[in-house]
Amino acid sequence: MTTVIDLDRGGAGETGETATRERTGALIVSGLTVAFVRNGQQHPVVHDLSFELARGACVAIVGESGSGKSVTARALVGLTGAGSVVRSDSLLLDEQDISALSPRAWRSIRGRRIGFIQQDALVSLDPLRPVGKEIEEALRLHGWGTRATRARKAVDLLQSVGVPLPERRAKQRPDELSGGLRQRALIASALALDPELIIADEPTTALDVTVQAQVLALLEETKARGVSIVLISHDLSVVAQLADTILVMRGGHIVEQGDARQVLEHPRHEYTRSLIAAVPSEETRGRHLGPDFEITATPHPEQIAEDLRDYDGPVLEATGLVKRFPLPGGSSQLAVNGVTFSLGRGETLGIVGESGSGKSTTGRIALALTAPDAGEVRLLGQDWSSIPESRRRRLRSRISVVYQDPLSSFDPRWNTERILLDAVPDDAYPTAEAKRGRVRELVAQVGLPEELLQRFPLRLSGGQRQRIAIARALAPSPSVIVLDEAVSALDVSIQAQILDLLTELQKQLGVSYLFISHDLGVISHLSDRVLVMKDGGVVEHGTVEQIFHNPQHAYTQQLIASLPSLDADPHRDTIRR
Amino acid sequence: MAAATRTARVGAARLGLVGRKLLSAVIVLWGSATAAFVAQASLPGDRATVILNIRAGQAVERTSTELAQINAQYGLQDPLVQQYFRYLRGLLVGDLGVSYQQYRPVTQIIGEQLAPTIILTLTTIVLAWIIMIFWVTLTAGRGRRISGIGSFVDTVTAGLPHYWLGIILLLVFALGLGWFPVIGGSGIQGLFLPALTLAIPLAGFMGQATRTEFENSLEQPFVLSARMRGMGDLGVRLRHVLRHSALPAVTLSGWALGATISGAVIVETVFTRAGIGKVLTTAVNTQDLPVVTGVVVLIAALYVIANLVVDAIYILIDPRLTSA
Numbered sequence: 080m081t082t083v084i085d086l087d088r089g090g091a092g093e094t095g096e097t098a099t100r101e102r103t104g105a106l107i108v109s110g111l112t113v114a115f116v117r118n119g120q121q122h123p124v125v126h127d128l129s130f131e132l133a134r135g136a137c138v139a140i141v142g143e144s145g146s147g148k149s150v151t152a153r154a155l156v157g158l159t160g161a162g163s164v165v166r167s168d169s170l171l172l173d174e175q176d177i178s179a180l181s182p183r184a185w186r187s188i189r190g191r192r193i194g195f196i197q198q199d200a201l202v203s204l205d206p207l208r209p210v211g212k213e214i215e216e217a218l219r220l221h222g223w224g225t226r227a228t229r230a231r232k233a234v235d236l237l238q239s240v241g242v243p244l245p246e247r248r249a250k251q252r253p254d255e256l257s258g259g260l261r262q263r264a265l266i267a268s269a270l271a272l273d274p275e276l277i278i279a280d281e282p283t284t285a286l287d288v289t290v291q292a293q294v295l296a297l298l299e300e301t302k303a304r305g306v307s308i309v310l311i312s313h314d315l316s317v318v319a320q321l322a323d324t325i326l327v328m329r330g331g332h333i334v335e336q337g338d339a340r341q342v343l344e345h346p347r348h349e350y351t352r353s354l355i356a357a358v359p360s361e362e363t364r365g366r367h368l369g370p371d372f373e374i375t376a377t378p379h380p381e382q383i384a385e386d387l388r389d390y391d392g393p394v395l396e397a398t399g400l401v402k403r404f405p406l407p408g409g410s411s412q413l414a415v416n417g418v419t420f421s422l423g424r425g426e427t428l429g430i431v432g433e434s435g436s437g438k439s440t441t442g443r444i445a446l447a448l449t450a451p452d453a454g455e456v457r458l459l460g461q462d463w464s465s466i467p468e469s470r471r472r473r474l475r476s477r478i479s480v481v482y483q484d485p486l487s488s489f490d491p492r493w494n495t496e497r498i499l500l501d502a503v504p505d506d507a508y509p510t511a512e513a514k515r516g517r518v519r520e521l522v523a524q525v526g527l528p529e530e531l532l533q534r535f536p537l538r539l540s541g542g543q544r545q546r547i548a549i550a551r552a553l554a555p556s557p558s559v560i561v562l563d564e565a566v567s568a569l570d571v572s573i574q575a576q577i578l579d580l581l582t583e584l585q586k587q588l589g590v591s592y593l594f595i596s597h598d599l600g601v602i603s604h605l606s607d608r609v610l611v612m613k614d615g616g617v618v619e620h621g622t623v624e625q626i627f628h629n630p631q632h633a634y635t636q637q638l639i640a641s642l643p644s645l646d647a648d649p650h651r652d653t654i655r656r
Numbered sequence: 657m658a659a660a661t662r663t664a665r666v667g668a669a670r671l672g673l674v675g676r677k678l679l680s681a682v683i684v685l686w687g688s689a690t691a692a693f694v695a696q697a698s699l700p701g702d703r704a705t706v707i708l709n710i711r712a713g714q715a716v717e718r719t720s721t722e723l724a725q726i727n728a729q730y731g732l733q734d735p736l737v738q739q740y741f742r743y744l745r746g747l748l749v750g751d752l753g754v755s756y757q758q759y760r761p762v763t764q765i766i767g768e769q770l771a772p773t774i775i776l777t778l779t780t781i782v783l784a785w786i787i788m789i790f791w792v793t794l795t796a797g798r799g800r801r802i803s804g805i806g807s808f809v810d811t812v813t814a815g816l817p818h819y820w821l822g823i824i825l826l827l828v829f830a831l832g833l834g835w836f837p838v839i840g841g842s843g844i845q846g847l848f849l850p851a852l853t854l855a856i857p858l859a860g861f862m863g864q865a866t867r868t869e870f871e872n873s874l875e876q877p878f879v880l881s882a883r884m885r886g887m888g889d890l891g892v893r894l895r896h897v898l899r900h901s902a903l904p905a906v907t908l909s910g911w912a913l914g915a916t917i918s919g920a921v922i923v924e925t926v927f928t929r930a931g932i933g934k935v936l937t938t939a940v941n942t943q944d945l946p947v948v949t950g951v952v953v954l955i956a957a958l959y960v961i962a963n964l965v966v967d968a969i970y971i972l973i974d975p976r977l978t979s980a
Contacts, residue, residue, distance in 0.1 A: 156884060158880065158883055158884065161799060182888070186886045186887070186888055187886065188886070189883070189884055189885065189886040190884060190885035190886035190887075191886060193884075194884075195880075195881070195884035195885075197877050197880065197881060197884075198877075199877070202876060202877045202878060203877040203878055203880075203881045204878055204881065205878045205881075205882070205896050206878065206976070207899055207900065207973070207974055207975065207976070213881075216882070216885060216887070216895075217885040217886075220885055220886045220887055220891075221886060252975065252976065254976055265881070268881070268885065269884075269885075271885075
């Protein structure tokens with residue numbers, strides 16, 4: 080991994096004009112304003128943004144969705160798209176003004192002097208072409224080498240970003256590679272011509288935590304070679320490792336800007352403070368991440384409470400779950416292998432694992448949506464996974480689920496009220512009036528105003544949708560809610576609010592959560608006990624303290640070590656791999 | 657070792673896939689041949705009389721001796737099942753019977769006329785692709801107004817009747833400008849206008865199917881990645897986006913291959929070209945049933961082949977489909 084990408088700088092595509100100037104990657108942005116024209120009106124999305132980036136330094140732009148951070152990144156390469164108006168006092172790359180370049184001049188800069196890395200290479204690399212071809216394309220566009228030398232160079236580049244068996248990988252398509260390998264391939268295509276400036280827009284979002292650590296280490300190495308980096312992220316803990324300067328954006332404005340350590344340790348602006356406070360971790364257990372709020376949750380209707388009175392064992396018990404999925408060509412994949420757990424009343428069990436670890440399949444088996452090949456699940460001490468669906472229906476209302484993307488589980492033609500009415504059980508609320516009353520109770524419970532009931536899901540914000548999904552899950556007053564990556568797609572401040580809501584609901588209702596997530600921070604914040612899964616099996620099982628402070632299994636240790644934290648250490652001399 | 661067994665397994669799976677495709681192709685052919693036979697057998701009137709009348713060109717009562725000869729020649733008095741198996745056996749060895757009217761084997765009649773039609777059809781498809789790619793690349797995803805014009809033109813051209821379009825092209829390019837011959841020769845010059853007549857509406861159809869997918873693909877992150885590498889707009893459209901949006905047009909091309917052959921008759925009439933279309937209409941008009949049956953089976957066979965080719969091209973365009 081110490082291979083330095085050697086490049087003949089005066090290569091074929093080099094124009095005389097830039098060859099004479101020293102390329103340092105120093106970037107000066109001042110007064111950058113971006114607006115989009117819609118219906119003849121300008122809607123500004125970035126206001127008066129200024130920063131300076133020195134050679135080999137990293138500036139991070141942090142903000143939530145809609146803050147204008149990605150638009151800023153694209154403005155730096157002149158690709159803000161149709162209908163955009165970009166103005167700036169100056170935009171200097173190596174003292175060359177790049178604010179008013181011709182399209183042709185821009186093309187010669189993109190890829191050669193500025194490399195761009197997007198999130199999730201599964202869609203950021205052409206899914207129909209081998210990754211090697213994409214890297215070759217970057218070389219070809221700037222007239223580098225011949226077909227044969229480009230192919231060799233692509234393999235070298237893959238090797239230099241730590242891709243094993245680069246000859247073979249170069250011939251594979253993104254969907255044939257793991258998330259980490261294809262993100263490396265994407266980085267290789269951005270580094271192909273050894274640009275002096277890298278813009279990385281959410282380079283680790285959608286990656287597993289161990290892969291994220293590897294990609295950040297790779298960027299860190301690139302930075303150490305003297306390449307300047309503009310890093311865009313929604314996640315403060317990701318930028319903490321790499322950034323020298325941090326810009327915090329909200330609604331198109333810079334709210335705070337300064338030295339990375341100072342911003343992280345002594346934030347001056349209230350918004351920065353709330354962002355930092357909203358990051359869930361083990362230390363934040365038991366306290367609210369977001370602003371205070373008040374809800375009154377309605378306990379079980381009498382009839383259901385009656386049913387449960389005599390039972391006080393675990394609400395959900397799984398023993399020896401096994402599930403195989405057939406693969407094309409006759410073999411099969413062991414998705415879940417011998418998973419055993421029990422969930423007590425009012426307790427939260429966190430299941431953490433990376434993609435493909437079998438955590439979601441375990442959740443589906445717990446919900447009796449997927450039948451296990453072996454083992455069984457008992458719900459409230461009664462047979463659950465082993466009985467036919469017709470006999471399960473009686474218990475169905477005792478367990479419910481919230482998914483990552485609630486929009487796809489809502490009928491888009493139903494308004495919020497109808498979505499919730501549909502979920503209120505007939506036996507507990509026999510009349511239409513009682514049902515409507517229950518729906519009003521539910522929206523109040525999840526902290527939403529009643530007016531929202533008339534809206535359609537498409538017109539709701541991400542946080543509101545997730546609240547409605549929780550309200551729907553609560554409708555039948557279940558004993559267990561399975562939360563499958565329920566906060567993973569949300570901005571950190573919205574995530575904080577939803578986590579606070581879940582904590583409060585549990586306190587008032589005594590409901591149990593089976594909380595499935597890839598995010599260790601969220602898991603440690605919310606869970607009482609944790610199950611660590613890898614390749615379908617449980618590698619470790621324990622309380623949050625045990626797992627996070629004294630992990631026994633090597634894999635758990637690796638996971639915990641990969642967890643980015645807000646404590647930026649400028650004197651770090653070891654690169655975590 | 658593991659790699660070898662994996663390759664072997666994938667190979668076996670692929671072989672099974674090919675086997676299934678071929679089996680379904682055979683079933684389709686058998687079905688269409690049977691349908692053609694049933695239609696022929698259930699026509700009203702005495703077949704021997706019909707044949708004699710076709711040959712004589714006039715409808716009169718025939719004596720039983722006249723009929724007996726025809727009945728013996730075509731085996732018309734045999735049980736239907738026997739006739740059916742004789743017909744199937746003929747198909748297997750490539751014998752489609754003898755035309756009532758021309759006294760010649762049907763295979764010979766079709767064989768003479770097949771080449772011009774196939775050439776016309778393939779030229780049509782190539783032209784349609786060129787027109788479609790040019791027009792979609794030029795207009796798709798270029799702001800509301802230009803995209804609107806683009807898709808409006810798609811819709812209008814897709815609805816143009818061949819008959820009308822052919823005459824307009826003939827009037828403008830052959831009679832008016834004199835660039836092409838009025839009566840279709842067998843050379844390339846005579847091929848262009850008929851092929852264009854068929855290609856313009858087809859390009860409109862394909863454009864309609866491709867445009868949405870093209871505009872979706874333009875919004876994909878990998879397009880942004882390509883532009884961030886320094887690729888220009890045209891390069892992105894031709895090298896990345898087109899491939900992603902081509903699948904619907906490939907499907908339509910397979911359909912067009914079959915449809916053009918049966919629908920070529922109008923163009924062949926307008927441009928006085930030889931071809932299968934004309935053979936079919938003449939045969940239908942004169943009730944020359946062996947020829948009709950032959951053409952029906954031929955068109956079914958071409959559809960089957962077209963679909964097999966389409967399946968293969970699918971996998972070339974989107975290699976991910978192999979594993980699905």
